[in-house]
Amino acid sequence: MLFQGWRQYLDLVFPRSCSLCRRPIVGSRSPTLCGHCQQRIKPIAHSCWKCGAPKLSGEQQPEFDRDSSKSKSLKRSCRFCQKQDWDINRVFAYTVYAGSAAHAARLCKDSMHESLARSLSHSIGDWLYQRDDFLPICYDYIIPIPQHWFRRLMFRYHPASVFAMGLAGRFGIPMSESYLKRSRWTTKQGLKTISERRESIRDAFAVSHPKKIEYRSVLLVDDVMTSGGTLADAARALKAAGARQVDAVVFARGICAGKLQPSAPPSENRMQKAHVLHSYQSSATAEELRRRLH
Ligand SMILES: [Zn+2]
Ligand SMILES: [Zn+2]
Secondary structure, eight states: OHHHHHHHHHHHHSOOBOTTTOOBOOSOSSSSSOHHHHHHSOOOSSBOTTTOOBOOTTOOOOOOOSSOHHHHHHHTSOHHHHTOOOSOOEEEEEEESSHHHHHHHHHHTSGGGHHHHHHHHHHHHHHHHHOTTOOGGGOSEEEEOOOOHHHHHHHOOOHHHHHHHHHHHHHTOOBOSSSEEEOSOOOOOTTOOHHHHHHHHTTOEEESOHHHHTTOEEEEEEEEESSSHHHHHHHHHHHHTTOSEEEEEEEEEOOOTTOOOOOOOOOOOHHHHHHHHHHHHTTOOHHHHHHHHO
16 A cells, blocks of 8 residues: 555656556556556457467357367367367467557567566466466466577576566466476577478477476466467477476467457356366376375
8 A cells, every 4th residue: 555655656756658658657557558558458358278369259168078088178179279289288368469469569578678578477467367267276387488598698588487487476386497498599480481480499399307397287488379389399398208287378379360359258167167177186296196195
């Protein structure tokens, strides 16, 4: 309360400006975005259970029944990810990479805007916290998609790490930047086609401590997901090292033009939460099992 009052006083004397539109921030909950820009970065209301893409109008919500896990997974996939052979179990995508969200994601790539990335990670944390199907207790580690060591040395800033740090602090999940490494340099993905991106990223990751990953559940974090190739390749390396579950959180999800659906209130239900909880409980990590047995 005291901090809020002090902040409002400081805002009057030294008004902060919005990272996106440069207008003064007055009465906004975000320290880096004005209320107008904040409202324009909308969380995806209905998304594909598996890849996080916004659902098209008329597409069915996921169904849960007693089918095999493979047919369940297919039912929860959209037409895009049904064709993908991904090792990633599911993706939580906060918003669509378009308009103000795309502008914010581009700014976050610059260390000048680290505070914007931090405040967006708080928004993602709030959004995940309200989801019935996100259970932080299920994850052993949060791992940001790594940069090549040389790029890290040159820029000393990595937006995925800032997002991951925010989420790790919020949910109390240990964060590791050393278990997963980028084993080779990959060129900028921006102007490539989807197939070129997949080819360039293939086998770009390696697990440096497989024993730490074996039987564990990992939550990968990245700022932007485009074709999904980067996350899928990182997940492949983690699964090859013995990871049991690999999910991902991204700030912005790239989609094909013209496939947006208007926002609507979230409709995740208790049944979905029960299902996820059951699937995790039935395959607990060795550490969890040890803890329960003692
Ligand atoms: Zn603004
Ligand atoms: Zn999908």
